[in-house]
Amino acid sequence: MLDLALQGGQMLLVLLLAPLLTGLVRKAKARLLGRRGPSVLQPYRDLLKLFCKEIVLADTASWLFRVIPYLVFAATWVATALVPTFGTRLLFSWSADLIAVIALLGSARFFLVLAGMDVGTSFGGIGSSREAMIATLAEPATIMIVFTLALMAGSTQLSEVAGFMLSPNVGVRVSAGLALVALMMVAIAENGRIPVDNPATHLELTMVHEAMVLEYSGRHLALIELSASLKLLLYLSLIGCVFFPWGLAPATAPAFDQLQGIAAYVLKLLAGGLLLALFETTVAKMRVFRVSDFLGAALMLGLLGTLLLFVSRSL
Amino acid sequence: MSVVPVTIALGCVAAFLVVAVLAVVAGRTRVATPLIYAACLVVALAAFTNAFAALVTGAAPSAAASPLGLPWIGARFRIDPLAAFFLAVVDFGAAAASLYAIGYGRHEDEPQRVLPFYPAFLAAMNLVVLADDAFTFLWSWELMSLASWALVMAHHREEDNARAGTIYLLMASFGTLALLLAFGLMAGPDGGYAFADIRAEGPSPFLAGLVIGLALVGAGSKAGLVPLHVWLPLAHPAAPSHVSALMSGVMTKVAVYGFVRITFDLLGxxxxxxxxxxxxxxxxxxxxxxxxxxxxxxxxxxxxxxxxxxxxxxxxxxxxxxxxxxxxxxxxxxxxxxxxxxxxxxxxxxxxxxxxxxxxxxxxxxxxxxxxxxxxxxxxxxxxxxxxxxxxxxxxxxxxxxxxxxxxxxxxxxxxxxxxxxxxxxxxxxxxxxxxxxxxxxxxxxxxxxxxxxxxxxxxxxxxxxxxxxxxxxxxxxxxxxxxxxxxxxxxxxxxxxxxxxxxxxxxxxxxxxxxxxxxxxxxxxxxxxxxxxxxxxxxxxxxxxxALLVRWLASGATRRAPAWDCGFPDPSPATQYTASSFAQPIRRVFGSYVFRAREHVEMRPPGDVGPARMKVTMHDGAWDLLYDPLVNAVAFAARKLDKLQFLTIRLYLSLVFFAVLFLLLVLALWP
Known part of the structure; x- marks a missing residue:
């Protein structure tokens, strides 16, 4: 029963924290740029507003267009809930490993790309086509990172990987460093942050994600925005639990450890969000076709990490 | 005597062949199409049930032999778990395609070009998996190729289909040749063509290596391994769609079966x-x-x-x-x-x-x-x-x-x-x-x-x-x-x-x-x-x-239909949508410029000219450029050079024959 409560608690926690993280990043960016910026609670207000507004649905939208927000939200939410946040070995953590979590995000993207194509506008198409191009490089890079981690830890289960990273026999590993850098690059691309995409604009030159969801409004848009926030939270949780697994509490640990885990998790998110904002304000947006170089580098880092492990095992 | 799975499977093959013969007779009548496909569906379901049961119940391998075939060898058939699995895959695909074709077949203009070959194709694929000696295997493999070739050529008047058929036939013959050599090497000089003899033979490492290479070429060309894939994207789409489904979904699996049988089973x-x-x-x-x-x-x-x-x-x-x-x-x-x-x-x-x-x-x-x-x-x-x-x-x-x-x-x-x-x-x-x-x-x-x-x-x-x-x-x-x-x-x-x-x-x-x-x-x-x-x-x-429930209870349910927003400039023409080519353009630019040497050329009109600007994309297929075109050119070159041999005098021909005989005798004499 307690297991179920912990699992449910994690699902609720990620859902409640996700807009806050987005608000935090926006606020930090605004302050770094010398603006006051909206309150960190603004994303909640935006979501509330969107949920209360009527939907303006394009004449040419099909039933799929109306179903996709729910599917995207569900897939992203399930994926986020399966990544350890404050504790490991939760009730259902074994039902999907890291590969499945990545593939769930892939499902969400597949359907979002379809949504961009559904109404039959040029803006939706441009977003979908570019998103697909970015995905063809980001996904293999992610899989190679997963390989590096799995080869080190001997498991693709996130709880096991985190447990291995906490154990004293990890030491300093070149492969882990390469994987961390690659994962950060992938996280930036996957979440449509600068320099790959700009979440704050609707300008034609930068549009990828925002163009794809241009036709959405009202509650549909709210779900998609919430999914985007969840995805950002997922990547920060993933980096946190794999590379900085301090404070993670197993599900069997006493309540104090759980609370400690939550506190550590919130601190990790805070640090991650601030670093992301700092990074975003220091680099410039790159051309769409430079993204392939950026992500190609991530892919090569992932491959290099795997190769190093293959080689070092045989020594 | 209890009925063993292999007997039922052979019975199903015979039933397919009977349906094929019936289709030759009745193929032109209007009512024949659904009946023939329904018969195929029933037989395929029976064959599937048989194979599936053999796989799930873990029945002991059952074998049968028939005197038809090569003298002293006959034809042998056997169902072991591997064959049962692939039979189940083949026959389930066949059943689904036949069910579909009961409706789809009505749209065929010349059903007599499809109906007789369809059951024969199904029978051949079953036979390949059932075969337990090299001769039966290769014979069924050829039957499968020929039947599917006939189906590819069903719409032979359409553009490009004749070329697809020719290339398919060439590649299929080439693949069978490779498999023939592979089985020849495995059977050894004593010629034990039954699979049981081949298993007992155990070839030397060098021969085994050759066999692997030949099996990769032979089965791989049927399965579509690069660079032997060139026929596949031409031939599979040319056939009627239910046959395309069979060729892509099922026939390639028979090729995989051939490779698995040779490498995992026969070679040791x-x-x-x-x-x-x-x-x-x-x-x-x-x-x-x-x-x-x-x-x-x-x-x-x-x-x-x-x-x-x-x-x-x-x-x-x-x-x-x-x-x-x-x-x-x-x-x-x-x-x-x-x-x-x-x-x-x-x-x-x-x-x-x-x-x-x-x-x-x-x-x-x-x-x-x-x-x-x-x-x-x-x-x-x-x-x-x-x-x-x-x-x-x-x-x-x-x-x-x-x-x-x-x-x-x-x-x-x-x-x-x-x-x-x-x-x-x-x-x-x-x-x-x-x-x-x-x-x-x-x-x-x-x-x-x-x-x-x-x-x-x-x-x-x-x-x-x-x-x-x-x-x-x-x-x-x-x-x-x-x-x-x-x-x-x-x-x-x-x-x-x-x-x-x-x-x-x-x-x-x-x-x-x-x-x-x-x-x-x-x-x-x-x-x-x-x-x-x-x-x-x-x-x-x-x-x-x-x-969805929460949104329904708590959020606004109001929905209004309106023209697409499209950043304020919606264009009513459907031509302004993204197309298949434009969707693939970023990926073509990222990957295609290396793999296909894809290049984009933009032709801009000179100032004052009101004609449309054009963009052309050129792509090169490496398999054709590097492998097949040189090969075709070499064959054509050799043919032109050897053309002279057709116009010699009788004396020259006689001396050619004389020297050829002399050479062969020399070889025989010097052979260790």
């Missing part, structure tokens, strides 16, 4: 280096196939190229199994082989579904070009829903079946550091990258196909006025879509079903999955990795429903 214990060409070619095929598929604008051709990709994945699994087995890592070998065979089953399910869907689109609109379609989701709701399931499954999205088999394959690759050989390990890291790349590209490829064909606004009046297809066709597609979902959420059942096959080939099998809590799959151990398709499916379903 594998050597480590056998795996290297299989892995390298498999990985290359996977990425090349899907990149080609992304560049196509013809719906059926894109599907055919995607078949090449999936065959690449299967061969990666087979290569991994060879590498593990050669090092005595039996459990890991069993995992890799299970992944490969699981993908064989999955690809049969979703590629048949997708080709049947393409056929439905073809019937409804008369169009295969994606640039002329669009918006079919409103006109053909059932077809589009089934096609969506197939697209998601082939893109390896959880919780569908494509993800389950690719997940197993990745788990198998993660075991590869156990291999002692450096070369294999480094190769496998590369192959892993290729696999990851091909999975991501496949998702882009099928999002593109689905988005352009079924979503958006109709691009032509044909797409605008399309109608849903008949019930038999829909039933076949729905059945396949449900099975894609079923195999995806209950992969443990499939793995257990494959256990006897894997055990008979590698001597080991994956841990039994049936008893694991919540129907998870655990390939090695719980702490290493586990996946539960059922729970993932239920999680997604419940959280989506929960979200």
């Amino acid at each position: 214990p594998p050597d480590i280096w056998w795996s290297i060409p299989v892995l390298a070619i498999g990985g290359g095929t996977a990425v090349a196939g899907v990149l080609y598929a992304l560049m196509q604008t013809d719906l059926k051709r894109a599907l055919a190229y995607s078949t090449i990709e999936n065959i690449g994945l299967v061969f990666v699994g087979l290569g991994l199994a060879l590498a593990f087995d050669a090092n005595g890592l039996r459990a890991a070998g069993a995992l890799a082989l299970t992944a490969a065979l699981f993908h064989v089953l999955n690809h049969m399910l979703f590629k048949s579904l997708l080709f049947l869907g393409a056929g439905a689109v073809l019937v409804a609109t008369g169009e295969r070009m994606m640039e002329h379609l669009g918006g079919l989701i409103r006109r053909m709701p059932v077809t589009s829903a089934a096609f969506l399931v197939g697209s998601a499954a082939i893109s390896a999205l959880p919780p569908l079946n494509g993800f389950a088999s690719e997940w197993l394959l990745l788990q198998a690759i993660l075991l590869s550091p156990q291999l002692p050989q450096w070369g294999s390990k480094l190769l496998l890291a590369g192959v892993a990258t290729l696999l990851a790349l091909s999975a991501a590209l496949a998702a882009a490829c099928f999002a593109r196909i689905y988005g352009v064909v079924f979503l958006g606004r109709p691009r032509t009046s044909a797409a605008e006025t399309a109608h849903e297809v008949d019930r038999a066709s829909l039933a076949a597609m729905i059945l396949l879509a449900l099975l894609c979902l079923g195999a995806g959420i209950l992969p443990g059942l499939v793995i257990d079903g494959l256990a006897p096959v894997v055990a008979s080939l590698t001597g080991a099998q994956m841990p039994t999955q049936a008893g694991i809590a919540w129907l998870s799959i655990v390939p090695v151990s719980e702490s290493r990795s586990s996946y539960n398709g059922l729970l993932v499916f239920l999680f997604i379903l419940s959280s989506a429903s929960l979200a």
Whole structure:
């Protein structure tokens, strides 16, 4: 029963924290740029507003267009809930490993790309086509990172990987460093942050994600925005639990450890969000076709990490 | 005497042949088409039930011999677990295609060009899998090639189909030649052509290497391994769609069967280096196939190229199994082989579904070009829903079946550091990258196909006025879509079903999955990795429903229909939508500039000229440029040079004959 409560608690926690993280990043960016910026609670207000507004649905939208927000939200939410946040070995953590979590995000993207194509506008198409191009490089890079981690830890289960990273026999590993850098690059691309995409604009030159969801409004848009926030939270949780697994509490640990885990998790998110904002304000947006170089580098880092492990095992 | 499975299977083959003969007689009458396909459906279902029962009940291998065939050898047939599995795959695909064709066949203009060859094709594929000696195997293999060639040529007056048929025939003959040589080498000088004799023979390492090479060429050309794939994207789409489904979904599996039979069964214990060409070619095929598929604008051709990709994945699994087995890592070998065979089953399910869907689109609109379609989701709701399931499954999205088999394959690759050989390990890291790349590209490829064909606004009046297809066709597609979902959420059942096959080939099998809590799959151990398709499916379903319910209760339900927003400048012309080519443009630019040497040329008009500017894209197919065109040129060159031999005097001919005889006698005399 307690297991179920912990699992449910994690699902609720990620859902409640996700807009806050987005608000935090926006606020930090605004302050770094010398603006006051909206309150960190603004994303909640935006979501509330969107949920209360009527939907303006394009004449040419099909039933799929109306179903996709729910599917995207569900897939992203399930994926986020399966990544350890404050504790490991939760009730259902074994039902999907890291590969499945990545593939769930892939499902969400597949359907979002379809949504961009559904109404039959040029803006939706441009977003979908570019998103697909970015995905063809980001996904293999992610899989190679997963390989590096799995080869080190001997498991693709996130709880096991985190447990291995906490154990004293990890030491300093070149492969882990390469994987961390690659994962950060992938996280930036996957979440449509600068320099790959700009979440704050609707300008034609930068549009990828925002163009794809241009036709959405009202509650549909709210779900998609919430999914985007969840995805950002997922990547920060993933980096946190794999590379900085301090404070993670197993599900069997006493309540104090759980609370400690939550506190550590919130601190990790805070640090991650601030670093992301700092990074975003220091680099410039790159051309769409430079993204392939950026992500190609991530892919090569992932491959290099795997190769190093293959080689070092045989020594 | 009890009836053994092999007798029933042979009875089904005979029934197919009887139906073929009937089709020759009655093929021209109007009522014949549904009856012939219904008969095929019944026979295929019987054959499937028989094979499935043999596989699941774990019946002992049953054999039969017939005096027909080569003198003193006759023809031998046998059903062991491997044959039973592939028979089940073949006959299930055949049943689905036949059910579909009961409706689809009515649209055939000249049914007598299809009807007799269709049952013969099914009979031949069954016979290949049943054969237990080299002669029967090759004879059935040739029958399969010829019957499918006749089906490819059914619409022989259409543009390019004759060329497709010629290339197919050439490549099929070449492949059979390679297999003939492979079996000749395996049978040895004493000529024991029965598979039992070949198993007992145990060839030398050098001969085994040659056989592996020949089997890769022979079976690989039929399966579509790069660079022997060139016929496949021409021939598969040229046939009627239910036959395309059979050729892509089923015939390529018979080719995989041929390769598995030779390498895992007949040749005996594998050597480590056998795996290297299989892995390298498999990985290359996977990425090349899907990149080609992304560049196509013809719906059926894109599907055919995607078949090449999936065959690449299967061969990666087979290569991994060879590498593990050669090092005595039996459990890991069993995992890799299970992944490969699981993908064989999955690809049969979703590629048949997708080709049947393409056929439905073809019937409804008369169009295969994606640039002329669009918006079919409103006109053909059932077809589009089934096609969506197939697209998601082939893109390896959880919780569908494509993800389950690719997940197993990745788990198998993660075991590869156990291999002692450096070369294999480094190769496998590369192959892993290729696999990851091909999975991501496949998702882009099928999002593109689905988005352009079924979503958006109709691009032509044909797409605008399309109608849903008949019930038999829909039933076949729905059945396949449900099975894609079923195999995806209950992969443990499939793995257990494959256990006897894997055990008979590698001597080991994956841990039994049936008893694991919540129907998870655990390939090695719980702490290493586990996946539960059922729970993932239920999680997604419940959280989506929960979200929908909450939104319904708490959020505003108001909806207003209005013209598309499109940043304030909507254009009423459907030509302003993204097309298949424009969707693929970024990917073509990123990958195509290396792989296909794709170049874009923009022709701008001079100032003052009001004509439209044009953009041309040129792409080169490496297989044709580097391999086939030089080969064709060399053959033509040799033919021109040897042409002189036709116009010699009688004296020269006589002396040529004299010298030839002299040479042969010399060879005989000097032969050790």
